[in-house]
Amino acid sequence: MIAHDDVYVYAVRSLPEDEVAQFEAHLAECEPCSAELAALSNVTAELASAVAASPPLSLRSAVMDSLRNAPQGMRRSDTPASTTTQLPRHAATPEAPVVPLTRSRQPRFPAILAAAAVIAALGFGGWAWQSREAAQQQAQQAQAQTVQLTSLLSAADVKTVTGKVTTSGSTGTVVMSRSQHTAMFVATGLPSLPAGKVYEAWTITGKPVPAGTFSADTGKATVRLPPQALVAKAVAVTIEPAGGSAAPTSSPIFAVNLPRPA
Amino acid sequence: MTAVVVSPKPFLARIPRLKGGHGRVDLVRPFAATADSVSVMTRIAAGDQAAFAEFYDATSRCVFGIVLRVIRDRAQAEEVTQEVYVEAWRASPRFDPALGSPAAWLNTIAHRKAVDRVRSVERRSLREHRDRLDNPKDALDTAEVVVEADEARRVRDALGHLTEPQRTALQLAYYEGRTYREVAEYLELPLGTVKTRIRDALKRLRMQLGGVQ
Numbered sequence: 001m002i003a004h005d006d007v008y009v010y011a012v013r014s015l016p017e018d019e020v021a022q023f024e025a026h027l028a029e030c031e032p033c034s035a036e037l038a039a040l041s042n043v044t045a046e047l048a049s050a051v052a053a054s055p056p057l058s059l060r061s062a063v064m065d066s067l068r069n070a071p072q073g074m075r076r077s078d079t080p081a082s083t084t085t086q087l088p089r090h091a092a093t094p095e096a097p098v099v100p101l102t103r104s105r106q107p108r109f110p111a112i113l114a115a116a117a118v119i120a121a122l123g124f125g126g127w128a129w130q131s132r133e134a135a136q137q138q139a140q141q142a143q144a145q146t147v148q149l150t151s152l153l154s155a156a157d158v159k160t161v162t163g164k165v166t167t168s169g170s171t172g173t174v175v176m177s178r179s180q181h182t183a184m185f186v187a188t189g190l191p192s193l194p195a196g197k198v199y200e201a202w203t204i205t206g207k208p209v210p211a212g213t214f215s216a217d218t219g220k221a222t223v224r225l226p227p228q229a230l231v232a233k234a235v236a237v238t239i240e241p242a243g244g245s246a247a248p249t250s251s252p253i254f255a256v257n258l259p260r261p262a
Numbered sequence: 263m264t265a266v267v268v269s270p271k272p273f274l275a276r277i278p279r280l281k282g283g284h285g286r287v288d289l290v291r292p293f294a295a296t297a298d299s300v301s302v303m304t305r306i307a308a309g310d311q312a313a314f315a316e317f318y319d320a321t322s323r324c325v326f327g328i329v330l331r332v333i334r335d336r337a338q339a340e341e342v343t344q345e346v347y348v349e350a351w352r353a354s355p356r357f358d359p360a361l362g363s364p365a366a367w368l369n370t371i372a373h374r375k376a377v378d379r380v381r382s383v384e385r386r387s388l389r390e391h392r393d394r395l396d397n398p399k400d401a402l403d404t405a406e407v408v409v410e411a412d413e414a415r416r417v418r419d420a421l422g423h424l425t426e427p428q429r430t431a432l433q434l435a436y437y438e439g440r441t442y443r444e445v446a447e448y449l450e451l452p453l454g455t456v457k458t459r460i461r462d463a464l465k466r467l468r469m470q471l472g473g474v475q
Contacts, residue, residue, distance in 0.1 A: 005457060005458075005461055006457070008457070008460050008461035008464050008465075009435070009442050009457055009460055009461070011464065012432065012435045012436040012460060012464070013373060013374055013377045013435075013436075013439065014435035014436070014440065014441050014442045014445070014460060015441065015442065016441040016442075016443055034361070038360075038361045038362045039362075039468065040464060040468070041361075041362045041366040041367065041369070041370050042362060042363065042366045042468075042471075043464055043467050043468045043471060044366075044369065044370065044373065044436065045324075045363070045365055045366040045369040045370075046416075046417050046420075046467075046471055047328075047417065047432075047436055047437075047467075048324050048325075048327065048328035048369045048372065048373060049324045049327075049417065050417040050418065050421075051327045051328055051330075051331040051437070052323040052324045052326075052327035053323060053326055053327040053330050053331075054322075054323055054326065055322050055323070055325075055326035055339075055340065055343055056340065059322070059326070059340055059343060059344065060315075060318060060319075060322070062340075062344055063318060063343075063344050063347045063348070064311065064314070064315060064318070066344060066347075066348050067311060067314065067348070067351050070348045070351050070352050071352070072307065072309060072351060072352055072353075072354060072355050073352050073353055073354075073355055073356055181344065210337075211337065212337055224341075226336075226337035226340060226341065227337075227340055227341065227344065
């Protein structure tokens with residue numbers, strides 16, 4: 001009985017991770033729960049429609065472009081009977097955000113070597129190792145970012161643009177792949193900021209558009225830039241009050257022009 | 263700045279108001295499993311990108327809306343929305359119309375990915391998490407405005423038929439992406455009570471929205 005009731009909590013994705021597997025095992029065996037879940041998906045869809053919001057127009061082309069790297073799975077009739085249910089399951093979600101765009105790619109050895117070289121040059125191998133010794137959250141974040149970066153650097157069309165960080169003389173690099181729809185900013189040797197200040201990245205085409213804030217507690221930063229970076233003319237970083245600004249309030253400490261889209 | 267446990271206040275304060283409001287929003291209602299939408303899925307499963315573009319146009323406002331509502335950060339919401347569509351494209355051959363409409367299927371993917379993103383961010387970076395709570399930013403305003411739009415009235419009215427405790431539990435669970443254990447903690451209620459409220463809320467909503475297959 002208790003398992004049956006969990007279908008409601010599961011339908012709003014409110015079961016904690018450790019209870020999900022248990023419920024999904026039950027769900028696989030329980031016809032009524034599967035039927036109930038299908039019916040509930042229409043209710044939650046209504047809840048979603050109540051908060052509809054327009055995505056930026058650029059997202060449409062980004063989505064359509066990304067289909068090229070996303071081969072489709074097997075047909076239903078080809079799949080084993082045990083996986084016939086189509087409702088997405090908790091366990092199916094990959095951890096790193098870039099994985100869905102790259103999972104299908106076979107690693108290409110020269111690119112991996114290049115990736116290793118760039119990571120070594122930027123000091124990220126060592127950084128990931130150190131972080132693992134630090135707080136757990138930091139380690140997890142570092143790993144995820146390293147995975148993202150490695151994956152990005154293995155893209156066939158990866159481009160890197162390096163510039164000076166004016167406040168420290170160290171370098172920052174924008175790494176981007178349009179086929180992977182990913183752009184990241186990586187830097188080492190960033191001065192740590194006083195309380196109440198953050199670094200804020202900007203993408204610039206006309207007016208600078210906020211591209212995320214970050215801190216650099218250990219002097220290092222790996223920041224995934226929003227999709228608009230892929231079509232921007234430049235990327236810059238400024239120092240802003242905590243929480244970030246809508247428009248830059250100080251001069252850039254880093255700025256590079258990006259290669260034109262092919 | 264050292265507190266990790268989140269007090270109930272910020273969450274409750276950010277729940278959209280559900281009464282009154284005017285305005286026009288062009289809310290596509292793609293959630294019926296019409297023969298059309300199912301045939302679009304068949305074309306998509308066969309690799310038809312034009313069909314997928316159609317599907318995107320019909321659903322992107324709902325997908326982006328719920329992702330933004332849960333994540334509350336536009337840049338991340340764009341990223342996750344893109345992931346949602348890539349997953350839908352990949353998984354389309356396994357779509358089964360017997361188990362729900364295409365749009366309900368897509369929405370389930372969207373909500374799952376948004377909640378997973380929020381939880382993984384919280385796991386990885388408590389500081390970011392706190393920032394997110396301290397700076398609800400404009401994402402919230404967007405969602406609130408839209409929730410009050412006329413076209414959302416049907417859902418709003420249905421939510422209005424819930425008891426206040428049911429509504430609160432459902433909103434924390436669905437729109438805020440909280441686990442029922444967290445909801446129980448915030449509201450200082452027994453776990454069983456929260457589960458019951460979520461269940462009753464969904465059952466009543468389904469009845470109110472009636473006829474939605």
